[in-house]
Amino acid sequence: TLQELKVPFARTETGTFFQEQPRIGNQYLEDAFLQRYLKTHLPSQVLEKVSLDLERFGARVTAEIDSLGRECELNPPALLHYDAWGRRVDHIVTCPAWKRMKEIAAEEGLIAEAYERKYSIWSRVQQVSKLYLYAPSAGLFTCPLAMTDGAAKVIESLGISGPLAKAFGHLTSRDPKxxxxxxxxxxxxxxxxxxxxxxxxxxxxxxxxxxxxxxxxxxxxxxxxxxxxxxxxxxxxxxxxxxxxxxxxxxxxxxxxxxxxxxxxxxxxxxxxxxxxxxxxxxxxxxxxxxxxxxxxxxxxxSIANMLTITRIHNVISAVAGMRRVINLAREYASKRVVFGKLIKDHPLHMQTMARLEVETRGAFLMLMEIARLLGLEETKMASEQDLHLLRLLTPVAKLYTGKQAIAVISEGLECFGGQGYMEDTGLPVALRDAQVLTIWEGTTNILSLDVLRSLAKSQGQVLAAFCSGVQGKLELASSISELESSVQLLQDALHRLGQFTQRVGSKGAVAMELAARDFAYTLARIYTGALLLEHAAQPDASSTDTYAAQRWCKQDLCPIDSEEKAGCYDDKAVSMDTYLVYEG
Ligand code: UCC
Ligand code: FAD
Structure with missing residues (x-):
């Protein structure tokens, strides 16, 4: 009979080949770039404690938090308007995993750490690193945590007194109860x-x-x-x-x-x-x-602006962490899936695709850490004027830029799994659905681009000057390293063109600047990220991949504002032509 012959496609047998699924390991141990960043920046005693905690927490994310996050996705909240006896209750029913997430957040001090300031200026870098490992597994519990952090920040800035003292105690508590x-x-x-x-x-x-x-x-x-x-x-x-x-x-x-x-x-x-x-x-x-x-x-x-700053930074955490997670899963998959006679990872075009994602993610990661570092300085009163200006400017820049990057990277990342990347029961598509909001809530891309202009307008040139000297400072080390020289040159050139643009646009008026707002913010993001990648690549502990990533970043259009201006995009007549183009017919 067929069964005796062990024919593979019979009755309930559906063949003999089943693709092994991609799995995540300890996301701290698998993230060489994060480890290298911390090693470069943290004082050795802080590094020892922080890396032990991140390794422990990384294991907890895989063993416990990741499946809770998945449960939150599979059991979305529901609204119960009335109780059994007809009383209006408006009860929002959440699943047990969501409630457990709240307890874990307290136990881990995910908010408390930022306000205890155990690691002084490095407390934010530590908290952000932890949230970065946590976010893609957290079933969006990052959303309430972001607002919790923002509320604590507002209260701290307004003064912890009266009814706010009680609230602050609760928001920064490590006690789940x-x-x-x-x-x-x-x-x-x-x-x-x-x-x-x-x-x-x-x-x-x-x-x-x-x-x-x-x-x-x-x-x-x-x-x-x-x-x-x-x-x-x-x-x-x-x-x-x-x-x-x-x-x-x-x-x-x-x-x-x-x-x-x-x-x-x-x-x-x-x-x-x-x-x-x-x-x-x-x-x-x-x-x-x-x-x-x-x-x-x-x-x-x-007064709520402090909350906006913190939640926008949390948005950046989710964006960068989402990119990192999809890459980590995709590279795992690429070393398991065989097509055209070899593993996907051995197909050069696939590796090129993934390398591009990796460059974007490394750049975005450094931008996130730079903001965490600046916030840590601000909160311990160790920030210079330049640091404060940079924090104000880079927060909307990073929020708007990494939000867009996350959608693009995660979308391409899903394609790395072929059809399986589109299948809900793999747990992969949720990453893309959740990324789409990153450019909408907490201020859309255009609103944040205008916020970038607001930050410049308020400072009589000081914010832009802080940006330029911030970039120059980061290039110092890199400019003495021959492999990085040409990338430094490309960046200097972009910075120069940005400077020329800001001088020219002054005479063009407010409409031109409004039209330029988005490209302006993108230019700031590309230049500053390039400087961060070069600074990182110039460190003694840097690897050859750091050099390669910096070189690749700097080869893209670092100054889109210049090319778009040459294309006439900010001319007066662009206003009517854009409208005509959109509404023709
Ligand atoms: O979406 C939301 C929650 C989603 C769930 C949580 C997600 C968490 C993160 C993800 C993790 C997974 S909550 C809603 C968020 N909404 C927004 O983001 C609003 C977007 N719109 C804006 O940002 C606008 O630019 C406005 C509302 C801020 C503009 O308001 P005004 O009143 O027109 O602006 P003004 O008049 O220019 O500014 C009023 C004052 C000024 O200060 P003074 O009066 O001292 O000159 C501004 O400098 O507010 C100051 N200000 C700021 N200060 C305005 N924006 C800022 C800022 N970003 N930083 C500092
Ligand atoms: P609009 O302001 O109507 O914007 C529509 C479009 O116009 C956008 O593309 C925008 O970029 C563009 N636009 C607007 N003004 C300008 C301009 N001056 N120049 C150029 N373009 C412009 N809000 C809360 O307060 N609390 C929450 O907890 C919260 N949670 C949310 C959760 C989700 C899932 C979502 C999707 C939104 C949430 N929001 C929340 C709302 C969110 O913050 C707003 O939707 C967002 O700020 C945009 O506002 P809007 O929807 O009114 O869009």
Missing amino acids: KFWTSGQWMTERKGGSDVASGTESVAREQPDGTYCLYGFKWFTSATDSDMTLTLARIMDAQGRVEQGSKGLSLFFLEVRDKEGKLNGIEVQRLKQKLGTRQVPTAELLLDGSKAHRISAEGRGVA
Whole structure:
């Protein structure tokens, strides 16, 4: 019979070949570039402790956190409006894995570490390294953590006192029973970018000095959080409010009261999202939510800016970590999958494809670490004026640039698995769905490009000067190394053209600069990243791959603003022609 002959395709037999799946190992031990970065920068005593912790945590990510993250993806949150007896409860039901993620975040001190400052100026680099290992396995618990970190930062900057002292204690706790997460409710139906005109929520002062908030928050992520920061306009006794940015104040509120009842909040519905499905994102009606005003009246936007900075940095962490993870999985797969008679890794064109992804990821990683380093300096009061200017400038630059890189790299990364990269049950496609949001929330690419201009406009040239001298400083070592000389030259040339552009554009007016905003931000990203790669390649411990990566980065168009200007993209007539082109017909 067929069975006796062991014919492979019979009855339930589906053949004899099954592809071995790609697996992740300890992501710290598998990341030579991260290890080299830490070795180069951290003082030896700090390095010893940090690398031991990262190795331990890397093992926990693989053994425990990764499968919890997958469970969060497979069991998305649901909204229960009514209990069995018809009472309106608006309960957001999350899965056990999501709750466990919260406990792990506290146990690991994923927020606490940044505020304990055990490693002084290096505390942020340490925290960011840990979050970088964690993010792609975290089932998007990184989202509430980002906002929690942002809220803690706002509170620290405003002063840890009054009701905020209790909140700060919870946000930075290592005790899972005490640990709180925070939301960030800024977006309303009329505007998520244009918060100044979009915010309709109002605040009525109460006799005890607290406020009751009324309004509709259109996007609120991680709505199962314990507290939030939000914006509203104070309404006077005659029912008048001040419009625009100057009318907005910042409020803190606890989401539930001591009995666990919602604080004047109705959860209208949960959003149906392309990705980030692990996280509940809700539309909320605020109907008399009891809140504390925590900024001066009318200083809402300026006071929440610290939260924006921190959450944007977390966005960069997720972008870079997502790129690293897909590459690590793809290179594992390439050493297991045989096609056309050899492993995929032995096909030069496939290696070229992956090498390009690797260069992007290394560059983005160094940008992330540079920002973490600058933030660490700022938070320990060790930052120079130049460091502070760079932190302000590079945060939106890195957020907008790495968000785009992540989508491109992860998309190409999925292709490295062929058809399997498109199959939901491999757990791979979620990376792309989740990456797509990185360029939208926390400010779209255009809004962040305009924020780059805002940071320059406020400083009378000092921010740009800090950028140029920051780049020059990083090139010093590299310029004395012959293999890096021509790359340094390319970078110097791009920096020179950027300088010429900024002089020319002054005479062209505001519209030209607005049209140039995105290319300008890209130019800053490419030049600064190039300088970081060259600085890294010039270190005594650098490997030949560091030199190669820096050389490759510098061969791309480092100054897109120059080429686009030559193409007439910022001319007056471009405004009408762009519109005509888009709307013709
Ligand atoms: O999307 C959200 C949460 C998603 C879930 C969490 C993800 C976590 C990360 C991922 C990990 C997985 S929350 C919503 C986020 N929304 C935004 O990002 C808003 C986007 N729009 C903007 O950023 C706009 O540029 C606005 C709203 C900031 C513009 O507001 P205004 O009022 O028109 O701006 P002004 O008038 O220029 O600025 C008001 C003040 C000024 O200070 P003063 O008054 O002292 O001159 C500005 O300098 O705010 C200051 N300011 C800033 N300061 C404005 N932006 C900044 C900034 N980025 N840094 C410092
Ligand atoms: P719009 O502002 O309407 O933008 C539409 C388009 O216009 C964009 O391409 C934008 O770049 C462009 N545009 C706008 N202004 C300009 C300009 N001046 N120049 C050039 N181009 C411009 N918000 C919260 O407050 N809290 C949350 O927890 C939260 N969670 C979210 C979760 C998810 C999954 C998503 C997708 C969004 C979330 N948001 C949250 C909202 C998010 O921050 C906003 O969607 C985002 O800031 C964009 O605002 P908008 O949707 O109003 O778009």
